[in-house]
Amino acid sequence: MLRFNAILLAFFLFSGHVLLAQEMEVVKSDSVAKIEGQLYSIHVVQPKQTLFSIAKAYEVKLSRIAFDNPGVLDGLKLGQALKILKSAQGETKPVEVSNEALELDGEYVLYKVPKQQTLYAISKEYNTTVSAILDANPELSDGLKVGSTIRIPVPKMLGEKQTAKVEMVGLPDIIKNEVVRPTERVVVPGKMGRIALMLPLYLTENDTLEANRLPEQPEKVYERSEIGLAFYEGFLLALDTLKKRGFEADVTVIDTENRPWKMQQMIKKGELENYDLIIGPLYGKVFDEVSKYAYENCIPIVSPTLKNDQIVTSNDYALKLIPSEEAMVFSLGEYMFQSDSTNNIIVHYGAAGEENLIWNFRKGLEASGMKPAHFPIVDLSKTTRDSLRLRLSLTRRNNVVLLSTNEVKMASLMRGMSNWVEDAYIVTYAPNAWQGFKNVEMDYFDMFRVHMPTPFHVDYNNLEVQYFVQKYRQVYKSEPSTFAFRGYDLAYHLIQNLADINANGLDFLQQVVETGLQSNFRWKRTANGGLENSAPKIVDYTNYELKIATD
Numbered sequence: 006m007l008r009f010n011a012i013l014l015a016f017f018l019f020s021g022h023v024l025l026a027q028e029m030e031v032v033k034s035d036s037v038a039k040i041e042g043q044l045y046s047i048h049v050v051q052p053k054q055t056l057f058s059i060a061k062a063y064e065v066k067l068s069r070i071a072f073d074n075p076g077v078l079d080g081l082k083l084g085q086a087l088k089i090l091k092s093a094q095g096e097t098k099p100v101e102v103s104n105e106a107l108e109l110d111g112e113y114v115l116y117k118v119p120k121q122q123t124l125y126a127i128s129k130e131y132n133t134t135v136s137a138i139l140d141a142n143p144e145l146s147d148g149l150k151v152g153s154t155i156r157i158p159v160p161k162m163l164g165e166k167q168t169a170k171v172e173m174v175g176l177p178d179i180i181k182n183e184v185v186r187p188t189e190r191v192v193v194p195g196k197m198g199r200i201a202l203m204l205p206l207y208l209t210e211n212d213t214l215e216a217n218r219l220p221e222q223p224e225k226v227y228e229r230s231e232i233g234l235a236f237y238e239g240f241l242l243a244l245d246t247l248k249k250r251g252f253e254a255d256v257t258v259i260d261t262e263n264r265p266w267k268m269q270q271m272i273k274k275g276e277l278e279n280y281d282l283i284i285g286p287l288y289g290k291v292f293d294e295v296s297k298y299a300y301e302n303c304i305p306i307v308s309p310t311l312k313n314d315q316i317v318t319s320n321d322y323a324l325k326l327i328p329s330e331e332a333m334v335f336s337l338g339e340y341m342f343q344s345d346s347t348n349n350i351i352v353h354y355g356a357a358g359e360e361n362l363i364w365n366f367r368k369g370l371e372a373s374g375m376k377p378a379h380f381p382i383v384d385l386s387k388t389t390r391d392s393l394r395l396r397l398s399l400t401r402r403n404n405v406v407l408l409s410t411n412e413v414k415m416a417s418l419m420r421g422m423s424n425w426v427e428d429a430y431i432v433t434y435a436p437n438a439w440q441g442f443k444n445v446e447m448d449y450f451d452m453f454r455v456h457m458p459t460p461f462h463v464d465y466n467n468l469e470v471q472y473f474v475q476k477y478r479q480v481y482k483s484e485p486s487t488f489a490f491r492g493y494d495l496a497y498h499l500i501q502n503l504a505d506i507n508a509n510g511l512d513f514l515q516q517v518v519e520t521g522l523q524s525n526f527r528w529k530r531t532a533n534g535g536l537e538n539s540a541p542k543i544v545d546y547t548n549y550e551l552k553i554a555t556d
Contacts, residue, residue: 030058030062031048031051031054031058031059031061031062031063032062033046033048033062033063034046034047034048034049036048036049037091038088040088043090043091043092044090044091044092045073045088045089045090045091046063046088046089046091046094047086047087047088047089048063048086048087048089049084049085049086049087050081050082050083050084050085050086050087051083052083053216054081055081056070056071056077056081059087059089063089063094064094064095065089065090065093065094065095066093069089069090069093070087070089073087073088073089073090074087074088080224083220113141113156113157113158114156114157114158115154115155115156115157116154116155116156116157117152117153117154118149118150118151118152118153118154118155119151122149122151123149124138124139124145124149127157133157133158137158138155138157138158141155141156141157141158142155142156198255198281198282198503198504198507199255199257199279199280199281199282200254200255200256200257200280200281200282200283200284200499200500200503201256201257201259201277201280201282201283201284202237202240202256202257202258202259202284202285203259203261203268203283203284203285203286203287203291203295204233204234204236204237204258204259204260204261204285204286204287205229205230205232205233205260205261205262205263205286205287205288205291206230206233206234206237206258206260206261206262207227207229207230207233207260207262208230208260209262210227210229210230211226211227211230214226214227229263231486232287232486232488233287235485235486235488235489235492236287236309236488236489236491236492237258237492238477238480238481238485238489238492239477239485239488239489239490239491239492239493239494239496240492240493240495240496241492242473242476242477242480242493243492243493243494243495243496243497243500244256244496244500246497247496247497247500247501250501252500252501254496254500257280259271261285261286261287261291263286263287263288263291264291265290265291265293265294268286268291268294268295269294272294272295272298277295277298277302278302280304281304281305281503281506281507282304282305282306282307282499282503282506283295283299283304283305283306283307284306284307284309284495284496284499285307285308285309287308287309287310287311288310288311289311289313292306292308292311292316293316296316296320296323299320299322299323300320300321300322300323303322304322305322305323305324305506305511306320306322306323306324307323307324307325307326307495307499308323308324308325308326308327309326309491309492309495310326310327310491311325311327312327312329314329314531314537316535317531317534317535317536317537318531318533318534319533319534320534320535321511321534321535322511322535323534323535323536324511324514324528324535324536324537324538325535325536325537325538326460326491326495326524326538327460327538328458328460328537328538328539328540328541329537330362330436330437330438331361331362331365332365332529332537332538332539332541333436333437333458333459333460333541334362334365334366334369334408334436334458335365335366335368335369335372335539336369336458336539336540336541336543337366337369337406337434337436337456337457337458337543338365338366338367338368338369338370338371338372338373338375339369339370339372339373340369340373340456340458340543340554341369341370341373341375341404341406341434342370342373342374342375346401347401347402347403347404348396348397348398348401348402348403348404349379349380349381349403349404349406350380350381350382350383350393350396350397350403350404350405350406351363351366351380351381351382351383351406351408352382352383352385352393352405352406352407352408352409352418353382353383353384353385353407353408353409354384354385354386354409354411354414355384355385355386355387356386356409356411358410359408359409359410362408362409362410362436363382363408366380366406366408367380380406381396383396385414385418390418390421394425397425397428397429397431398429399428399429401430402430402432403429403430403431403432404432404433404434405422405431405432405433405434405453406433406434406435407433407434407435408435408436410436410438410439412442412443412444412445413444415435415439415442415445416442416444416445416446416449419433419445419446419449419453420449422453423449423452426452426453431453432453432454432456433453433454433455433456434455434456434457435455435456435457436457436458437457437458437459437460437541439455439457440457440459447546447549450546451546451547451548451549454545454546454547455545455546456543456544456545456554457543457544457545458541458542458543458544459541459542459543459544460524460538460541460542461487461490461491461523461524461542462523462542462544462551462553463487463490463522463523464552464553467522469522470522473485473490473493473522477489487523490521490522490523490524491523491524493521493522493523494521494522494523494524494526495521495524497521498519498521498524498526502514502517511536512530512536514528514536515528515529515530515536518540524538524540524542525538525540525541525542526538526540527539527540
């Protein structure tokens with residue numbers, strides 16, 4: 006549960022809204038100690054108490070407890086003494102402001118800036134906007150200063166008691182303060198809009214596992230939550246990186262529990278209103294429920310996991326991360342734009358579906374400026390292998406494109422081709438489906454340096470990847486899975502582009518080409534619906550290692 010504790014803390018540090026199980030009541034301790042000149046409350050951990058419940062009782066940030074008590078991310082222990090800084094207690098307490106305490110200056114309220122306050126929080130408190138406050142206070146170009154008095158446009162409900170609810174925990178507001186003139190378009194860097202992240206986290210089941218676990222039993226994470234938790238772990242690390250770059254994300258995390266009826270109830274209650282982007286759900290039936298709602302309300306919705314092309318059919322607002330086989334073969338054709346000095350051959354067996362692969366491959370060639378005529382086609386259902394062998398060059402590199410997904414026939418063909426390698430240099434190219442082949446010996450993959458498009462690939466020699474892995478191990482005490490990389494890449498890509506999507510429409514993404522740690526991004530609108538990612542990575546086998554292809 007070390008990893009799960011870190012995930013839960015991350016929920017509270019970064020997420021705007023999180024659905025969690027009930028916490029046990031915490032009684033504040035009267036025990037006080039002076040440590041290095043600072044006064045601390047000493048809280049002794051009782052059964053069923055969590056970091057969240059303790060932080061809530063003392064009205065301090067979870068990050069404060071973690072900072073003063075190294076190791077708490079690895080889990081609390083019964084009887085453990087926690088130091089909680091006295092001067093920090095109350096920092097998360099909701100602030101109440103009544104109209105009697107406000108001074109009026111014409112059409113403005115004079116407001117004295119307290120500690121731990123942001124322009125965004127003030128704007129929400131007084132039913133105004135950040136830009137309106139900046140308009141009224143040009144000096145804020147130097148930033149918000151504690152103790153200073155600023156002018157706020159008169160609240161719409163002046164005369165009623167107003168309560169500003171300060172989120173106990175959440176992604177910090179990161180707003181670059183600028184003087185905005187009334188006639189200019191208001192752009193606040195980092196203000197990205199609202200995102201719903203819908204994952205099967207099974208938080209109740211994980212809570213139950215922990216509550217029923219005996220002290221001597223090993224800690225566990227509910228098995229069905231592994232994929233969702235890994236995705237969320239990566240997502241959080243991306244938020245942390247983006248935060249340092251000056252981006253903000255208002256993310257609501259929703260535990261779908263992979264239950265379609267739960268999504269139906271949320272939709273009926275209006276709980277999915279006013280989002281600018283929905284990421285997930287991860288599984289088909291649950292995704293379908295939310296996708297219908299997203300289409301009816303013009304909300305972009307992204308599937309990180311589903312391969313079926315139908316999820317983007319007839320939904321202009323759907324985005325599919327995993328490229329189709331056709332899109333990947335098209336990219337394979339594009340990749341071969343430097344093949345004019347080699348001997349090139351396309352091989353297939355004339356089976357149903359292979360013509361479509363050939364058509365998409367040749368379209369990719371054309372898109373890269375290559376002439377399809379440079380890639381003659383050999384149909385082995387109509388000729389012999391000897392005719393293929395006779396087409397090979399003995400002096401130049403032979404690029405043999407094997408556009409068939411018939412595993413048995415391809416295994417047989419490669420066994421036969423292995424007899425030709427002493428006389429000819431052969432490099433092969435194949436569809437992504439070959440990654441699932443079990444009957445083709447690995448020796449042949451290596452012998453012919455099989456090149457394939459793939460939706461996901463991690464190059465562990467990449468410095469950015471190494472940094473991510475190191476950080477992931479540090480925070481979660483485990484190794485990142487493919488879903489952790491996927492969560493990181495998707496969050497990083499979408500959040501930094503969301504302001505432009507909101508301003509210019511979803512088709513803005515068709516202008517964006519980006520490379521992630523595991524995924525590439527190049528979105529194309531499908532003929533009858535939404536956007537599909539059409540940028541796989543091209544990999545090859547060299548010395549029995551699958552790596553990013555370079556030739």
